[in-house]
Amino acid sequence: MGSTALLLAACAGTVSQGEAPAPAADGPLTARFERFTYEGRDPAFEREVGPDEYLNPILAGFYPDPGITQVGGDYYLVNSTFAYYPGLPVFHSTDLVNWTQVGNVIDRPDMLDFDGLELSRAVFAPTIEEHEGTFYVANTCVDCGGNFIVTATDPAGPWSDPIFMPEVGGIDPSVFFDDDGKVYVINNDGPEGEPRYQGHRAIWIREVDPETFESLTEQQVLLDGGVRPEENPIWIEGPHVYKIDGTYYLSAAEGGTAVNHSQVVLRSDSVTGPYEPYEGNPILTARHLDPDREMPIAYVGHAAYVQDDEGEWWATFLGVRPYEDEFFNTGRETFLMPVRWEDGWPIMTEGDEEVPYVAKRPALPDAGTPDLPMHGNFTVTEEFDEPLGFEWMTVRIPKTEWWSAGDGALTIEARPEALGETLQPSLWVRRQQHIAGDASTSVTFTPQEAGDEAGLVAMQSDAYWYKLGLAGSEDGPVLRLRRRAGADSPEAGEVVAEAxxxxxxxQPLELRVTFDGADYDFAYRPEGGRWTTLAEGVDGKILSTSVAGGFVGATLGMYAEKGE
Structure with a gap:
């Protein structure tokens, strides 16, 4: 299912089909995974979609903070990934609806250092721009270097080493190329002087050198606090500047990333302001809508704009889909909406308008469903005939080659580094993209001693996860479901059920997790046998952002661990 851009994916020899991967006397302990199947059965996607319509979200699952740019008939989109690696996926589309991942911006181990970082730190919201044949991604590595820019002539990569901008503080940088040749960096940072309240931030601008991105002018404030400073607005961030028909537009997210999230817009005759806010702000929000409405799309904001070949404007933005109250496990997803212009202002929603699940698609030729679907209900099976595809991620940045993929198997070395210890464990995961569905894998593993374990993981962070694995114990092999539900819980988790x-x-052993909102079931069977439920209806809310916190969504995949 595609090839990976990871330079570490060179592999040791794989184990032949059907052979138990017991270690050689002096070799590593490995687990052999021959299949991973993911199926989505989301009730929100059981909708009729006409030939001239599209279905939201366009990127289902943990794909937050979308930045977008256009080059002719091609559109490119990037998302944040925090401390997952490879980081900052790059998508391509020709119709704004169907997207294919073509690479990852952070795909070399020496580009950044995520050591010791919590999973919701590291690379935050990226922006992408194209100028005279070069692509620019601006980003922040939180607690790992600050604001930086990488460049490429092909958005599929390779991308340059990060060019750090130590003079630029805060987060969420973006680059604006004016038509007079000047280049500007816009970012979120603290206000001038001391903040007046918690969440008091500002949007800043400075001219920079187009090659080195060193500051050429002093920074200055474009927006202090938000569009209504007398109301003490919080967390103005994610700024973009656009020049449209001679007018400069500043668009930014406001209100924080939860229920009060929104998008606001201002305009000016000068790139450095002063900027006049739109009286009807916010131009996008769901904070005033009934939270009990059916299948709500909430937390919407962090928008970026693009114009299609027909002259119509569109916005990509993030939102969430709670299955109950404010519980959602699929993370912040990428949505698409048209932008309509009224009296020189870009409007997305007004009054009680909601972000639609189904809407009229752009007047662009249908690109067709990609090989790896990104929205709607679908089933995909990975049989590991090739190196890992772009959709697979691990936690933090590997420093050794502990896996190999190809010839029908993914072989993972069991190492002492385990999830729960803020280290770089032996695991590969993909996003949970549906409220309901299941994921299963086939693993062959021979534990050698107590603490050796390999199997299926459902995780939200180092502190919140489930692991269903075949483990070694003093009494022999045991099938065990473990859970960790908080930083105060033991790093190794607690046993929920075992057999x-x-x-x-x-021997090949199949493991499965079935999820439906807050309910997760875990089952197993010898290959070709009957499924046996090990645990039913366990609490999936621990994988939600409302419980686990942070900015990521739930992921599902394969792991292996070695006892100390």
Whole structure:
């Protein structure tokens, strides 16, 4: 299912089909995964979609903070990934609806250092721009270097090493190329002087050198606090400047990333202001809508604009889909909406308008469903015939080659570094993209001692996860479901359920997680046998942002661990 851009994906030899991957006397302990299947059965996607319509979200699952740019008939989109690696996925589309991942911006181990970072730190909201044949991604590595820019002549990569901008504080930088040749960096940072209240931020601008991105002018404030400073607005961030028909527009997110999230817009005759806010701000929000409405799309904001070949304007932005109250496990997703212009202002929603699940598609030729669908209900199976595809991620940045993929198997070395220890564990995961569905894998593993374990993981962070694995114990192999539900819980988690693993070691074993909102079921079977439920209806809310916190969504995948 595609090739990976990871330079570390060179591999040791894989184990032949059906052979139990027991370690050699002096070799590593490995687990062999021969299949991973993901199926989505989301009730929100069981809708009729006409030939001239599209379905939101356009990128389902944990794809937040979308930045977008256009080059002719091609559109490119990037998302944040925080401390997952490879980082900052790059998508391509010709119709704004169907997207194919073509690479990752952060795909070399020496580009950044995520060591010791919590999963919701590292690379935050990226922006992407194209200018005279060069692509620019501006980003912040939080707690790992600050604001930086990378460049490429092909958005599929390779991307340059980061060019850090130590003079630029805060987060969420973007680059604006004016038509007089000047280049500006716009960013979120603290206000002038001391903040007046918690969440008091400002949007700043400075001219920079187009090659080195060193500051050429002193920074100055474009927007202090928000569009109504007398109301003490919080967390103005994600700024973009656009020049449209001679007028400069400043658009930014406001209100924080939760229920009060929104998008606001201002305009000016000068790139450095002063900027006049739109009286009807915000131009996008769901904070005033009934939270009990059916299948709500909430937390909307962090928008970026693009114009299609027909002259119509569109916005990509993030939102969430709670299954109950404010609980959602699919993270912040990427949505698409048309932008209508009224009296020189770009408007997305007004009054009680909601972000639609189904809307009229752009007047662009239908690109067709990509090989790896990104929205709607679908089933995909990875049989590991090729190196890992772009959709797979691990936690933090690997420093050794502990996996190999190809020839029908993913082989993972069991190492002492485990999820829960803020380290770089042996695991590969993909996003949970649906409220309901399941994921399953086939693993062959022979634990050698207590603490050896390999299997299926459902995780939100180092502190919130479930692991269903075949493990070694003092009494022999055991099939075990473990859970960690908070930083105060033991790093190794607690046992939720277990079964005798006699006869399962060294043989293909299928593991499955089935999820429906807050309910997660875990089951197993010897290959070709009957499914046995090990635990039913366990609490999936621990994988939600409302419980686990942070900015990421739930992911599902495969892991292996070595006992100390």
């Amino acid at each position: 005798d693993g006699e006869g399962l070691a060294g």
